[in-house]
Each structure stands twice: as structure tokens, then as C-alpha cells.
Amino acid sequence: MKKVPFQTALSLALLTALAPLSSAQSLNNLRIMAPASPGGGWDQTSRAIQTVLQEENLVKPVQVFNVPGAGGTIGLAQLYNAKGDGNLLMTMGLVMIGAIQTNNSKVDLSRVTPIARLTGEYEVVVVPAASPYKNMKDLAAAWKANPGGVAFAGGSAGGTDHMLVGLLAKEAGVDPRKMNYVPFSGGGETLAAVLGNQVAAGVAGYGEFEAQIKAGKLRAIGISAPKRQTGIPVPTLKEQGYNIDLANWRGIVAPPGISASEKAALVAALDKMHASKAWKDILTTRNWTDLYLSGSKFDVYLKVEANRTKGILKDIGLVK
């Protein structure tokens, strides 16, 4: 009587041991690290990926866990230590590239395996509805005349908003070190500062200002996209003569030291996810712009973006 359960247990153990072999490179048991607290952009992206991968039967099961801290660089260090783990992914983005440099992180993105860029959001420059500045040219002229007197509100120092103002300063002929950038810790404080006429202009992702722009309480005078976006009636900075293309993008990377076939399996799973209707639906409801880029193209993009970020942060004076 006692032998039967033992045999069952043995065969079960064998089955589980053999399972990864039998399903070769189709993925099982994926874990996604969101290097931030629950509720933020990286967390939402991770959970959206989890939902679609499971619903479309691309990977099962998928687990999301959070490793918050230091602009994602604590998660990055953990990912680096998980060398060779082909069942682990981490969400990241432009903000992490900035944090690596401002925090002097020991691990940077050249040490991990790039998988794909997924989504992004373009930045808008807004002024209060009663502001005398009708377009970017008006604002730039006032700014050039008095760099310290024109205050810009945005997110934390060294983040995407700060980078955009730095790029704008250079394009407008203002010394980036002299500009008056007022950082807020997020949570809508930027919006409050602009609505309360406490600053000349505000910078954030389009979504953060959308409701106020549509209600006519804020005027959007420029978007950081390469061309006009459908459904967003805002002129680009580029068409006004400021050569800027900056998206607050989010992507996904894997630990270093995974095999070429493991990387291929991960890229393939995300390619399929991107092609699915479920993913497209999520992009529409969340207002995320599709910026999908995978494989070797993303490898190159990551390097270029790291260099560009370093340049901007140097100009602003945040990195030596």
C-alpha cells in the first residue's frame, strides 16, 4: 500500500524534471521584475505583459515581482547577479538610463541582455491658459532674454522632463546651466504649479496634462514627437524649429550570460505578444504609444540612447 504513493511521487518528480527538456525553447515559468513600487509605470507595464502573455498562451505561468529603489538601479544590480537565468525579465526605460548615471550605479545596461522596446509616451510643454506665450517661439524668446526668470516645472532632477528642458535650452540658445528648472516629486504637483500660475511652463508626459488641455485650462505649445500624433492636436517642437525627438520609452531586458537560443525564445514571445489584439487593446485604453523595437535594432538603440542621455545630463550639470 505504501509503495503506490512513492511511485506516484517518483513519476511526478521525473515528469517535472523532464518537462523543461520536452518543451525545448517554448517558455515556461517566466518571472518579470518591475524595478519600482506597485502602481508606477514600470509596474503597470510588467503587469500588462503578464496579462497578455498568459491570455494568449504564449508563456505560462508569468509572475511579476517588485524591487523598488534608486531609479530602478537596485533591481538592475539584482538582474546582473541572476547571470544566465533565461526565465527572468526586467522592465526598464529611459529613466533608468538617467538614474544609472546620476546614481553612479556599478552596473549599467551594457552588462545585460536587451530584449525589446515596447511603449513610450511623448512629452508636452504646457503654459497656463492665461499665459502670454502662444507658442514655443514666444516662450523661447522670453527665456533667452531672462533665463532665470522663466521657471519650468517638471519631475525629479535628471528625469525625462528635466532632459527635455535641457534639450530645449540648447536648441533655444539658452545656457542649460542657467535655466530655472523646478523639480517636483511627481504626484500631480507639476500640474498644480502650472494651474496655480506659479511657474511659466510645465513639462510632463502628455497623459498627465491631457484632461486639462482638453478642458482649456492649459495650452500645449509643443510635443517632443518626430511628427504629429493622431488624436493629439499639438504642434511638434520639431516643426517649430527645435530639433528634438524625445520619448519616455519603456522596454524589457534579460540577465547577462543567457544563451543565444534563450534570448531568441524571449524575443519571439514578445514579438508574438506585440502582434496580438489583446496587446493593441491595452495600448489604446492606456494611451501608450507603440514604440516596438526588438532584437539587434534594440541593442543598437540602447547604446545610442545611453550616450545621448549622458550628453544631456552633462549639459545640465548633473553628471561630470
Add this chain to the structure above:
Amino acid sequence: MDALHSLFAGFETALTPLNLLWALVGVTLGTLVGVLPGIGPALTVALLLPVTAKLPPVSAFIMFAGIYYGGMFGGSTTSILLNTPGESSSIITALEGNKMARRGRAAAALATAAIGSFVAGTIGTMLLTFAAPAIADIAVQIPPSAKFALIMLAFVTISATFGGSPLRGLISLFVGLAIGLVGTDLQSGQSRFDLGRPELLDGIDFITVVIGLFAIGETLYVATRLRKDKGSVIKLEGGASMSRQDWRRSWKPWLRGTALGFPFGAIPAGGAEIPTFLSYTLEKRLTKHPEEFGKGAIEGVAGPEAANNASAAGVLVPLLTLGLPTSATAAILLAAFQQYGLQPGPLLFVTNGDLVWGLIASLYIGNVMLLALNLPLAPIWARLLLIPRPFLYAGILVFSTVGVYSLNNSVFDLFLLALFGVLGYGMRRFDFPVTPAIIGVILGPTAEAQFRTALQQSNGDFSIFARQPLTAFILIVVALALILPPVLRARAARRATAAP
């Protein structure tokens, strides 16, 4: 009239059996996470977001609102019973509430907290219903310099209010301010006092400090004295309800707490903490029983508890009308709106009126449910105190550790927790009040940010603090609060010596 009509339509949405069920789930969950230290409504809603993606938006928001209000009710329970606040907004409640519990009046303290929360929550929700857009427009106009002045007011009143001597209160406050400095500076992006540890770059989470100083410190203190005073088992008296005198002493603090809490909730970066501090100070000044303060005065529980619930309603004003989150939970709620492709703001009432009014109606219902849930529970919770202390405090240690670990999943935080526990024990042992330190940790970074933002906006001109009328007014009050008491005391002393 228009609002009233919409509100009735909202009640039709919220009173369906299914939505009532979600409201009940929400308030129950909320009360639970409010009771557990470290786990707050913000984290709970964030973790529930992906799960609720399949629910209709109205039901999901009704549940979230229940969690939000429930957390505010539940936070007071552990404060009162165990001197270990579950949320930052119930730190002040621990001061008098725990003293009441030690005198055997736990049930009355829990009852005044629950009824006060109900009164404040209901009045706050009414203000939200009828005056939201107007209040929101005023709230965003409050400049950073005035917010800085308000925090100075909180600092001054708080250090004078606590502990045996103002000097001990000030030392404790500065310990907290120093802890608050750790981490990346928001304005310059440079890191301070990080000791080369990346874990410290984001600063020290105030929840770790709160739980360390209160829960762990208290546990260590009790453990060291366990052999000395074996016999002092807390008696429970007075039953579940409040006496006639308790009612008489509670209703005014409830209303005053509401008046303080609601506007602070609506101000960006206002928060639920400052009004609880101010309410406590106010009640201490106005009370007819000053001798009871510090020994368990019911006014000191009723006022702050009403203030924190009213601020919870206040927070919803800018969130719904402007899309402006003014607290951590509100930021997560904003993310929840976005998950459904909704954008809170001036147009939300037009485009999704049924959702918004259903949500507001559910707040009234949630408040009633919370009262019905918490009032009968008060005597049952109070029985927790009958658990032998070694078991009780072992349980607190377990929940505290799990709560702190769940913040960042970081073992480093547990070392910090132990460190603050020892600090909290030391402060108790040598008679330093713990609360000013916590206030320093919470408000110090905000004060610094508002001060520097004000200067950035004036391009470095310090006269902004004198030119801005509201700022100047509050700063004069601060100066008077600092100067007047010693002057008056000196005069009284002179008169006393001159009299005979």
C-alpha cells in the same frame, strides 16, 4: 440642485446588490490593512489593480473607495490598543488613545475614533458633493511659500506640545529631520548621507521609522520591564459605548477636526498628518480638562481621528475635479482611472458622470458600513489587550517585520527597522517623546522642498516669504507661538514674586 439630482442617480448605481457587495469587500479589506502596520491602502489598491481589470469600472472604484476610507478607520485601532500606529495619519491617536486604553477605557477610545471618523467622513463627503470644483480651484492657488509656513507652524506647535520639556521635544524633532535628509536631493539630484548604499538613495521610508520607533521600541521597552511589573493586567471597563460625558467631550473636537482635515486634504502636498497634529494641539489648548492630557484625554483621540478622515475626503476633491493626486493613495487611484482609459479632471463629471456620482454615493454608504463594522468590533478588539504580553508582543514583532519587508522586499530595511527599534527603546528609556521625531521624518523633506521651490520661483529672492500675504500671516503666527509663551510665563512669574 443639480448635484443633488446627480447624487440620487449615483445612489441608484451604488445601491445595486453587487456594488453593495464590492463596497463591503472594500471596507472590510480596508479596515484590515489599516490595522496591520506597514501595509496601507495605497499598497493594497496597487496590488489589486491587475486583479480588478476585468471588473466594471464603477464596481472597482466603489471597492477602492471602501479600502481607502476603511484604512483610515482601521489605522486607529492598533494605535489605541498597542501604541503601534498602523498608518502615519494615526500617530497622534496613539498619544492619548493608548493612555486611555491603559486606563481600561480602550472601548470608549475606539468608539470615539469610529464615530468621529464617521461624522468627519460624512461631512467631508458632503463638501465633496456640493463644493468640489470651487474648493479645488482655491487649493491649487496656495503657493509653496505658504505651505512651508504651515509646516513651520506644525513644527513649532508640536515641539512645544510633547514631552516633559520643549528641549526634549526639539531634540526629538531634529533627530527626525536628520533622518529625513538621507537620500537623493530632489532639487539637485545629488545624494546625501547614503553611506555608499544604493538602498539609501531613495531615503528612508517613514513607515520603517514609524514601526521601528513605535512598535519595535515599545516591544523592547515592555520586554525589559516584564519582570518588574508582572501584575499590571489592563482592566476593561465602561463597556462598548461612550458615556454621556464622553459624548459631550467628543462632539466639538469631531467638528473642529473635520474643519482642519478637509482643506488640508485638498491642498497639493497637504496630507493627512499636519491636520492631525494641529487638531491635537488645538484640543489641548481648548480643553476643560487639561490635567487629563498626556494621561488619556478623549478629546485628543476624537479631534485627530476626525481630522484624518476628513482629509481623506478632501483628497478626493482635487483628484476628481483636477486629476491632481495629493496623497500616495490618490496617486494609485489615478493610476486605476488610467487603467480604464479614464482621465480624472474637469471633464470627468461630464464624460463619466454615472461613474463619479456612483463613487461619491458609495462613499456615504461605505461610511455607514464602516461605522456598523467598527462599533460592535470595538469591545472585541479591546479584548486583544487580555492576551498575555509575551504572546501579544511576539505577534506585533512578526506583523511589523512582515509589514516592513513587504515595502521594498529588502532585507536591508529589516536592519534599519532593528536600528530604529533600538533608538525608540533608548528614547523611551530616557524620556524623550517619539512623536516629534516621526513628524520630522514625514514633514522635514516636504518643508525643505517647499522652501526651495518658493525660492526657485522667486529666482532666489527671500522677500517672497514676507510679500506673499498668506505666508507672512502664518509666519507671524509661528513667531508669536514661539515668543509669547515664555514671555507670558516670565510675566506671571514676576507677578507671583511681586504679589506677596
